[in-house]
Amino acid sequence: MLMWATALAFLLSLVAVGPLREIxxxxxxxxxxxxxxxxxxxxxxxxxxxxxxxxxxxxTT
Structure with a gap:
C-alpha cells in the first residue's frame, strides 16, 4: 500500500514538473x-x- 501511494505521488509530481510546468x-x-x-x-x-x-x-554449502 505504501509503495503504491509513493509511486502515485512520484507520478503526479512528475506531471506537475513536466508537461504542466508552464501553467x-x-x-x-x-x-x-x-x-x-x-x-x-x-x-x-x-x-x-x-x-x-x-x-x-x-x-551453507
Whole structure:
C-alpha cells in the first residue's frame, strides 16, 4: 500500500514538473520536485528492504 501511494505521488509530481510546468505556480513546482525526490528515495528503500535477504557472509554449502 505504501509503495503504491509513493509511486502515485512520484507520478503526479512528475506531471506537475513536466508537461504542466508552464501553467503551474512556482510554489507547486518546487513542492513537486521535492515530492519526486522523496518518493523516489522511498521507493528505492522499499524495494531494497523487500528484496531477498540472502546472507553472503555465511554460506551453507
Amino acid at each position: 503551474s505556480p512556482s510554489w507547486l513546482q518546487s513542492g513537486a520536485e521535492l515530492v519526486a525526490v522523496i518518493s523516489f528515495f522511498a521507493v528505492v528503500c522499499l524495494l531494497e528492504s523487500s528484496g531477498s535477504n540472502t546472507d553472503q557472509s555465511n554460506p
